Amino acid sequence: MVHPGMVERGSAHVREKRRRRRAEILHGALRAFREKGFHATTLDDIALHVGVRKTALYHYFPDKQSILHECHREASAELARIVRGARTFPSAREQLRYVVREHVRVMTETLEGSPLAFEVTAFSPERQRELMAARDTYERAVRRIIARGIRRGEFKRIDPKVAVFIVLGAINWIARWYRPEGALHAAELGKQYADHLVGGLERR
Amino acid sequence: MVHPGMVERGSAHVREKRRRRRAEILHGALRAFREKGFHATTLDDIALHVGVRKTALYHYFPDKQSILHECHREASAELARIVRGARTFPSAREQLRYVVREHVRVMTETLEGSPLAFEVTAFSPERQRELMAARDTYERAVRRIIARGIRRGEFKRIDPKVAVFIVLGAINWIARWYRPEGALHAAELGKQYADHLVGGLERR
Numbered sequence: 210m211v212h213p214g215m216v217e218r219g220s221a222h223v224r225e226k227r228r229r230r231r232a233e234i235l236h237g238a239l240r241a242f243r244e245k246g247f248h249a250t251t252l253d254d255i256a257l258h259v260g261v262r263k264t265a266l267y268h269y270f271p272d273k274q275s276i277l278h279e280c281h282r283e284a285s286a287e288l289a290r291i292v293r294g295a296r297t298f299p300s301a302r303e304q305l306r307y308v309v310r311e312h313v314r315v316m317t318e319t320l321e322g323s324p325l326a327f328e329v330t331a332f333s334p335e336r337q338r339e340l341m342a343a344r345d346t347y348e349r350a351v352r353r354i355i356a357r358g359i360r361r362g363e364f365k366r367i368d369p370k371v372a373v374f375i376v377l378g379a380i381n382w383i384a385r386w387y388r389p390e391g392a393l394h395a396a397e398l399g400k401q402y403a404d405h406l407v408g409g410l411e412r413r
Numbered sequence: 414m415v416h417p418g419m420v421e422r423g424s425a426h427v428r429e430k431r432r433r434r435r436a437e438i439l440h441g442a443l444r445a446f447r448e449k450g451f452h453a454t455t456l457d458d459i460a461l462h463v464g465v466r467k468t469a470l471y472h473y474f475p476d477k478q479s480i481l482h483e484c485h486r487e488a489s490a491e492l493a494r495i496v497r498g499a500r501t502f503p504s505a506r507e508q509l510r511y512v513v514r515e516h517v518r519v520m521t522e523t524l525e526g527s528p529l530a531f532e533v534t535a536f537s538p539e540r541q542r543e544l545m546a547a548r549d550t551y552e553r554a555v556r557r558i559i560a561r562g563i564r565r566g567e568f569k570r571i572d573p574k575v576a577v578f579i580v581l582g583a584i585n586w587i588a589r590w591y592r593p594e595g596a597l598h599a600a601e602l603g604k605q606y607a608d609h610l611v612g613g614l615e616r617r
Contacts, residue, residue, distance in 0.1 A: 246534070330450070365608065365612075367605055367608065367609070368597075368605060371597070371602065371605050371606075372605075372609060374583075374586060374587070374590055375583045375586075375605075375606060375609050375610065376583075377586070378582055378583040378584075378585070378586025378587070378589070379578075379579045379580075379582040379583040379586070380582075381582070381586060382578060382579075382581070382582025382583070382585060382586060383578070383582070385582070386578055393572075393575070398575065401571055401572060401575050401576070401579075402575075402579060404569065404571065404613070405571070405576060405579050405610075405613040405614060406579065406609075406613055407613075408569075408612070408613040408614075409608070409609040409610060409611075409612040409613025409614075410609060410612075410613075413617065
């Protein structure tokens with residue numbers, strides 16, 4: 210006789226296994242996209258990177274676009290968490306340093322340098338709207354931190370909108386050159402980005 | 414009877430007219446690429462933006478790829494001139510400020526916010542190599558300015574290679590949001606980019 214508790218533990222185990230396999234698929238896909246670009250990547254390439262057969266992918270995602278979409282959603286959710294986490298720092302300077310460091314970590318570790326930000330046009334108009342809404346929310350949050358820093362006299366009197374483009378442009382560009390197997394460590398990189406991009410806003 | 418001098422003036426006039434028409438085609442093409450992306454743009458779109466018939470384009474360029482290639486070459490030549498021009502400034506700080514301001518001007522005025530830096534894969538391997546060699550030469554020149562600034566004690570002791578990625582990433586990203594008809598002026602923009610990106614390297 211199967212004890213109900215065993216079933217519970219069994220399903221939790223299965224759920225955990227599925228969750229891990231799902232994460233492996235997303236990571237394998239990101240590596241494949243980085244190597245060949247989204248358009249040239251096939252489901253076979255992704256299966257090869259994950260180390261499973263292509264049919265196994267279909268248990269998790271119906272197609273390549275859905276995989277890219279899920280990568281985007283996870284990255285967006287992580288950026289939203291970062292913005293919330295930044296609120297615990299008292300100064301705008303420390304808030305922005307935290308956001309820059311963590312965003313660099315998302316680019317290098319979560320996304321492994323995959324050029325997600327360059328692939329928005331691969332989606333249906335509906336999904337594009339969803340992703341752009343998430344991006345706009347994030348940009349507004351970063352802009353508010355910068356505007357607050359200007360009001361508090363921490364930052365120079367610049368156009369916060371342009372400052373956001375400078376900061377996020379520099380970070381998004383990481384996808385153009387970063388290789389996970391390279392010599393640069395994510396934490397070091399995050400610190401240099403924060404020193405450069407937040408330092409450039411501070412009043413002397 | 415036609416005087417030889419008149420023929421000379423005539424050819425100079427014709428050459429000047431051809432030069433101007435050629436520049437008009439490149440500008441019309443950049444506007445078309447910005448609106449629809451390089452891949453979706455047709456020669457008809459470009460002709461419409463220039464205000465000529467498609468057949469008139471063939472007197473100047475055999476195809477769309479050649480037009481994009483020429484835009485890249487002109488932008489590369491302009492960046493090379495900027496790097497030479499920077500040498501007249503005594504400090505690394507002023508050299509880098511000049512390069513950033515002028516590069517922002519190339520992005521906004523010469524290229525009108527067209528995403529050239531994103532379209533390298535549209536070319537044959539040979540042309541890709543040529544463009545990437547020009548880009549590498551430019552990146553090395555900017556890196557040398559930053560390394561000199563560190564040696565002279567003007568800049569913080571950072572990794573010059575990463576600093577170049579930060580500076581050029583922020584500038585290249587302009588193609589992602591800039592609209593020539595918008596409210597931001599190129600000169601103002603160049604100053605904010607120089608303040609932010611060079612300021613972030615300076616020692617306090």
